Amino acid sequence: MPLMDHLRELRGRLTKAALALALGTVVGFVFYDQVWDFLTEPYCSLPDSQVVEGGGCSLIVTGPFDAFFVAFKIWLFVGALVTAPLWLYQLWAFVAPALHGREKKYAFIFAPLAGMLFVAGAALAYTVTALALQMLFGFLPEDADPYLTIGEYLSYMLIMMGMFGIGFVMPLLVILLNIVGILTHEAIAKWRRVIIFCAFLIAAVITPAEPISMLALAIPLVVLFEIAELFCFLNDRRRKRRDPSADLDDDEISELDETPSAMDEAPSPLEELEQADGREDKRP
Numbered sequence: 001m002p003l004m005d006h007l008r009e010l011r012g013r014l015t016k017a018a019l020a021l022a023l024g025t026v027v028g029f030v031f032y033d034q035v036w037d038f039l040t041e042p043y044c045s046l047p048d049s050q051v052v053e054g055g056g057c058s059l060i061v062t063g064p065f066d067a068f069f070v071a072f073k074i075w076l077f078v079g080a081l082v083t084a085p086l087w088l089y090q091l092w093a094f095v096a097p098a099l100h101g102r103e104k105k106y107a108f109i110f111a112p113l114a115g116m117l118f119v120a121g122a123a124l125a126y127t128v129t130a131l132a133l134q135m136l137f138g139f140l141p142e143d144a145d146p147y148l149t150i151g152e153y154l155s156y157m158l159i160m161m162g163m164f165g166i167g168f169v170m171p172l173l174v175i176l177l178n179i180v181g182i183l184t185h186e187a188i189a190k191w192r193r194v195i196i197f198c199a200f201l202i203a204a205v206i207t208p209a210e211p212i213s214m215l216a217l218a219i220p221l222v223v224l225f226e227i228a229e230l231f232c233f234l235n236d237r238r239r240k241r242r243d244p245s246a247d248l249d250d251d252e253i254s255e256l257d258e259t260p261s262a263m264d265e266a267p268s269p270l271e272e273l274e275q276a277d278g279r280e281d282k283r284p
Helices: 003-030 032-044 066-082 084-098 101-137 150-179 185-190 192-206 211-242 269-281
Strands: none
Touching: 003 032, 003 066, 003 084, 032 066, 032 101, 032 150, 066 084, 066 150, 084 101, 101 150, 101 211, 150 185, 150 192, 150 211, 185 192, 185 211, 192 211
16 A cells, blocks of 8 residues: 555544544543542542541642543543453554464464453552552651642552553563564573563652552562563474574574485486486497
C-alpha cells in the first residue's frame, strides 16, 4: 500500500478506537461511585483516615475543579478497561497485515499472558497500598492528622497499579526477544546482577519512600525474571540441539561437514567428457 493509504487506514483505526473509548467513559460515568469506593477502600480501611468527626475518610478537595478532574480520570480509566478488546483489536488490525504467520501465532499467545500479568501486578499494588500507607502514616507526629487530597490519592493509586502491571509484563518481553533470536541466555546471564540491581532500583524509584511496596514490586520482578531466564536457557539449548551453529558469533567459524553430498558423488563435467572420449576410443 502507498504511504498515504497507510495513513488513512491509521486515521480510521484511531477514530474507531477513540469512539470506543468515548463509549467506555459513559460506563465509567454510570459506575463512578462504585469504582471510587473500590479505589479508596485501602485508604479508608486505615484507622488514621478516620479523622473527621462523625466518621468517614479524610480525603479533601483544595480546588474548584479537583472533583471534576478526579471524576474525569476515573471515567477514562474505566472506559479504557472495558473497551480494551475494541481498541486493542483496532491496533491489531492495523499491524497484522505486516506480520508473518509465526509472528501472528506469538501475538495470539503472548497478548493474553500479558493481560493476565498486568492484572496480577495491578492487584498486588492494590493489596499492598494499605500496608504502605500505614507505614508512611507512622512517621506522622502525634499532633498531626493525615489529610490527603482526592487528586493526590487517585494519582498515587493509578501510578502504583500501572507501574506494578507494567513491571510484571517486562519478563514476558524478555522471553519474546529470546524466541525471535534477539536476546540470548548468555547475554542475560552475563548481566544478571545488573538486572536484579536495576529491578530493586526501579522499584525504589516508582514506589513511595517505604520498603513494603518496594519489596512487593522488586521481589516478584526478580522471581519472574528468573523464570524468564530459565525459559531462555531451555530454549537456547533446544535451538542449539537442532542447529549446532545457531549460537556462533559472527567471528567464529562453524565446523565443516565432511560428509559427501550427492554433488560430490556425481562425476564432474570434465570427468564425463573423459569418460565419453574413452567410450568413443573403444568403438571398432
